[in-house]
Amino acid sequence: MTNSIDEIAGADFILAIGTNTTxxxxxxxxxxxxxxxxxxxxxxxxxxxxxLAELADYHLQLNPGTDCALLNGLANVIIAEELWDKDFVxxxxxxxxxxxxxxxxxxxxxxxxxxxxxxxVIYKLAREYAGAENAAILYTMGLTQxxxxxxxxxxxxxxxMLCGQVGKKHSGVNPLRGQNNVQGACDMGALPDVLTGxxxxxxxxxxxxxxxxxxxxxxxxxxxxxxxEMMAGTQKGCIKAMYIVGENPVLSDANAGDVKxxxxxxxFLVVQDIFLTETARLADxxxxxxxxxxxxxxxxNTERRVQKVRKAIAPMGRARADWEIICLxxxxxGYTMNYQSPAEIMDEIASLTPSYGGISHARLEKxxxxxxxxxxxxxxxxxxxxxxxxxxxxxxxxxEYIPPQELxxxxxxxxxxxxxxxxxxxxxTMTLRTxxxxxxxxxxxxxxxxxxxxxxxxxxxxxxxxxxxxxxVELVVRITDTIPPGMVFTSFHFPEVPINxxxxxxxxxxxxxxxxxxxxxxxxxL
Amino acid sequence: xxxxxxxxxxQQVTVPAGSTILKAAEKLGVFIPTLCxxxxxxxxxxxxxxxxxxxxxxxxxxxxxxxxxxxxxMEVETESAAVVESRRTILELLLANHPQDxxxxxxxxxxxxxxxxxxxxxxxxxxxxxxxxxxxxxxxxFIIRDMNKCILCGRCVRMCAEIQGDGVIDFAHRGFNTxxxxxxxxxxxxxxxxxxxNCAAVCPxxxxxxxxxxSSARTWEVKKVKTICPYCGTGCSIELNVKDGRVxxxxxxxxxxxxxxxxxxxxxxxxxxxxxxxxxxxxxxxxGRFVEASWEETISLVAxxxxxxxxxxxxDALAVLSSARCTNEENYLLQKFTRAVLGTNNIDHCARx
Ligand code: SF4
Ligand code: SF4
Numbered sequence: 001m002t003n004s005i006d007e008i009a010g011a012d013f014i015l016a017i018g019t020n021t022t023x024x025x026x027x028x029x030x031x032x033x034x035x036x037x038x039x040x041x042x043x044x045x046x047x048x049x050x051x052l053a054e055l056a057d058y059h060l061q062l063n064p065g066t067d068c069a070l071l072n073g074l075a076n077v078i079i080a081e082e083l084w085d086k087d088f089v090x091x092x093x094x095x096x097x098x099x100x101x102x103x104x105x106x107x108x109x110x111x112x113x114x115x116x117x118x119x120x121v122i123y124k125l126a127r128e129y130a131g132a133e134n135a136a137i138l139y140t141m142g143l144t145q146x147x148x149x150x151x152x153x154x155x156x157x158x159x160x161m162l163c164g165q166v167g168k169k170h171s172g173v174n175p176l177r178g179q180n181n182v183q184g185a186c187d188m189g190a191l192p193d194v195l196t197g198x199x200x201x202x203x204x205x206x207x208x209x210x211x212x213x214x215x216x217x218x219x220x221x222x223x224x225x226x227x228x229e230m231m232a233g234t235q236k237g238c239i240k241a242m243y244i245v246g247e248n249p250v251l252s253d254a255n256a257g258d259v260k261x262x263x264x265x266x267x268f269l270v271v272q273d274i275f276l277t278e279t280a281r282l283a284d285x286x287x288x289x290x291x292x293x294x295x296x297x298x299x300x301n302t303e304r305r306v307q308k309v310r311k312a313i314a315p316m317g318r319a320r321a322d323w324e325i326i327c328l329x330x331x332x333x334g335y336t337m338n339y340q341s342p343a344e345i346m347d348e349i350a351s352l353t354p355s356y357g358g359i360s361h362a363r364l365e366k367x368x369x370x371x372x373x374x375x376x377x378x379x380x381x382x383x384x385x386x387x388x389x390x391x392x393x394x395x396x397x398x399x400e401y402i403p404p405q406e407l408x409x410x411x412x413x414x415x416x417x418x419x420x421x422x423x424x425x426x427x428x429t430m431t432l433r434t435x436x437x438x439x440x441x442x443x444x445x446x447x448x449x450x451x452x453x454x455x456x457x458x459x460x461x462x463x464x465x466x467x468x469x470x471x472x473v474e475l476v477v478r479i480t481d482t483i484p485p486g487m488v489f490t491s492f493h494f495p496e497v498p499i500n501x502x503x504x505x506x507x508x509x510x511x512x513x514x515x516x517x518x519x520x521x522x523x524x525x526l
Numbered sequence: 527x528x529x530x531x532x533x534x535x536x537q538q539v540t541v542p543a544g545s546t547i548l549k550a551a552e553k554l555g556v557f558i559p560t561l562c563x564x565x566x567x568x569x570x571x572x573x574x575x576x577x578x579x580x581x582x583x584x585x586x587x588x589x590x591x592x593x594x595x596x597x598x599x600m601e602v603e604t605e606s607a608a609v610v611e612s613r614r615t616i617l618e619l620l621l622a623n624h625p626q627d628x629x630x631x632x633x634x635x636x637x638x639x640x641x642x643x644x645x646x647x648x649x650x651x652x653x654x655x656x657x658x659x660x661x662x663x664x665x666x667x668f669i670i671r672d673m674n675k676c677i678l679c680g681r682c683v684r685m686c687a688e689i690q691g692d693g694v695i696d697f698a699h700r701g702f703n704t705x706x707x708x709x710x711x712x713x714x715x716x717x718x719x720x721x722x723x724n725c726a727a728v729c730p731x732x733x734x735x736x737x738x739x740x741s742s743a744r745t746w747e748v749k750k751v752k753t754i755c756p757y758c759g760t761g762c763s764i765e766l767n768v769k770d771g772r773v774x775x776x777x778x779x780x781x782x783x784x785x786x787x788x789x790x791x792x793x794x795x796x797x798x799x800x801x802x803x804x805x806x807x808x809x810x811x812x813x814g815r816f817v818e819a820s821w822e823e824t825i826s827l828v829a830x831x832x833x834x835x836x837x838x839x840x841x842d843a844l845a846v847l848s849s850a851r852c853t854n855e856e857n858y859l860l861q862k863f864t865r866a867v868l869g870t871n872n873i874d875h876c877a878r879x
Contacts, residue, residue: 026789030689030691177758180754188858188861190873195865220870246851247876296853312751313772316800322853332825342855436794440721
């Protein structure tokens with residue numbers, strides 16, 4: 001997030017795109033609801049009628065996967081009607097001239113045809129967004145899990161820059177991250193192309209710095225493989241062994257059937273986790289890890305806030321904290337990792353990572369810090385890009401609309417969208433074992449619109465087989481008009497409903513995010 | 527900023543203009559009991575337990591401290607005879623219609639009614655009269671709702687409306703029959719309730735209790751450890767309630783991100799920690815079956831295999847998936863291990879999913 005969670009309530013206009021916030025980030029949704037109570041306008045862009053959509057002044061139930069066209073349409077109107085922030089664009093951005101030119105093709109009439117949103121709504125929304133004092137944009141996977149994910153994100157940034165809605169309070173471009181430390185995992189360089197703090201592995205200088213600190217002669221210089229590429233590499237036989245820590249790709253990845261097959265091809269698979277997950281079952285060796293309650297450390301939340309995780313109990317049985325296991329393994333492979341505590345590891349992180357430079361466990365004991373926090377006297381940074389963007393000027397990126405890769409046709413006439421439920425989390429490994437959440441929400445449904453229910457002769461509670469080009473699952477039908485006609489929806493929380501056997505692994509070419517939000521399916525009544 | 531100076535129990539105190547008497551007393555560390563008041567919710571001054579005796583411009587009267595603005599030259603007595611008398615009457619009225627089952631109540635030890643009854647020596651019902659006989663609502667796995675214990679302070683109503691923003695519950699009926707109720711008086715499980723439990727967190731008595739927590743430990747037996755929720759990326763602060771080395775519940779504290787609020791996962795989703803399915807020993811697959819192994823054996827096997835594959839096929843034949851649920855320190859070490867020890871940049875995590 002460019003801004004902080006508590007600033008959302010102070011916005012006068014909130015544009016929420018592809019985020020079912022009340023279920024996926026319930027406590028952030030409290031800020032949105034508060035803003036609405038205080039009179040802010042809320043616009044929700046989502047094909048489904050979410051709780052947030054019910055609260056909204058504008059609910060744009062667009063055709064799935066057409067967000068980019070809609071956002072460009074808004075920018076088009078704002079430019080055509082001279083509503084943009086000329087001062088901000090002149091002083092803080094670049095490539096406006098070309099932006100103006102290519103975005104001119106996104107007339108409200110064209111956008112109406114693509115998105116299904118009436119042109120007059122596009123005009124109205126564009127004027128409201130441009131006229132707002134402080135407008136905040138929120139988005140999640142509904143925007144990014146598309147083959148056009150990167151273009152979608154650029155289109156959002158373009159819109160915010162056009163109206164000068166970045167770099168000040170109560171505004172900004174705010175992706176809400178799904179998992180508790182996904183921000184931190186990225187910051188720490190658990191990515192194939194960057195080390196900590198997004199320092200490029202391809203930079204000689206960066207590698208030299210890390211090699212010196214880590215006391216090794218060289219570090220690999222070319223970017224590694226992403227998850228999707230690893231699985232493909234495994235299929236082809238180039239990847240021989242994998243070490244998977246705390247992830248369950250057999251359920252979470254697109255076209256999960258292939259993932260399982262790929263992992264079975266490995267010569268050697270090590271899985272480190274707190275439960276024997278569907279992925280761990282395939283392993284040659286399973287290492288028992290400590291849960292969050294059993295270790296010290298830090299998590300970084302979606303607003304870049306680094307917070308202290310504290311040990312409350314001892315690890316179960318002979319389980320050990322992940323950091324201790326990694327140290328053991330490194331030692332056995334002839335490389336000494338000798339840390340007394342996670343606090344010591346954080347000191348090393350701070351010494352190598354400018355944005356975490358001022359962060360230490362001792363400081364965090366007194367309160368959290370939002371990065372960038374470059375030195376030990378720096379108070380942290382609640383709002384990013386205040387005086388300038390990290391790269392200097394904000395660039396208007398070309399973000400052309402591309403339709404989803406697989407759309408309904410005669411053979412597979414319905415569009416399947418996947419997401420999350422309030423009572424569950426990710427692949428259900430934790431939430432299905434709480435003694436409470438799974439009692440209240442014990443099984444999954446396929447949400448179907450009444451019109452489609454009539455068409456396919458479905459009754460509430462009947463069982464159907466959902467079939468895509470890649471796989472099939474069985475589900476119980478729930479009939480609800482929160483889903484638009486032509487779409488069906490379910491979650492990926494339940495192992496007995498491995499919905500990602502059906503989803504489309506087609507990826508966004510840059511961010512490599514699979515198109516989990518759109519694929520086509522047909523139903524068979526059981 | 528303009529300020530106000532007043533006297534509380536003979537001590538002078540200066541506070542910003544607009545402060546209440548309660549705020550001024552807090553600044554001095556002077557205790558004033560409260561039931562309906564909560565610092566993050568609007569003040570309603572309905573319970574009157576916070577009455578204090580104020581002498582101002584020559585006139586003396588009892589006023590609620592939570593809602594009365596401090597004024598220059600005010601003289602406040604927080605425990606005068608009239609104040610104590612008034613508080614005792616309020617407590618007697620509340621206790622007259624309150625089940626006296628403190629021995630088995632899950633809230634025992636963390637109950638304001640109990641604390642104030644002790645402080646003002648109100649042993650039990652001074653009045654005897656009609657009592658409620660509401661059915662206890664425990665058909666959901668999260669919250670037990672016992673309206674017989676409700677003192678109608680309305681904190682839960684304001685919490686649900688003002689912080690949770692859902693307005694699921696409200697006052698219904700009048701007089702003796704006044705009750706906190708959902709629309710149509712349905713159980714929470716049949717209402718729009720999302721089981722955030724934020725109402726239970728602010729209930730000053732035992733009317734709304736966290737089901738798991740309050741049935742597994744006495745309130746004084748738990749040690750609270752402040753940490754961060756293991757679920758979504760919001761990063762709410764939670765307190766793990768620990769008894770005998772087991773996490774028996776979660777409570778909210780004043781988190782930097784979330785204040786007093788949590789969602790159903792953060793507050794009630796802790797049971798996995800002690801689930802019998804937890805892995806407790808390293809496992810090695812032999813002839814298609816997992817067998818328990820020692821750390822030494824397992825680690826040397828993994829080291830040997832990874833080294834062997836690296837030597838035979840090069841470092842890029844190895845790949846590592848890190849976790850968005852591990853700590854920063856662990857993610858850092860894992861990428862360091864991948865790059866410095868395995869010698870490849872093949873590391874990623876499921877951020878994209
Ligand atoms: S649990 Fe949450 S939603 Fe339900 S009544 Fe209480 S505050 Fe309202
Ligand atoms: S309590 Fe709920 S909103 Fe807060 S971090 Fe946990 S899952 Fe997210």
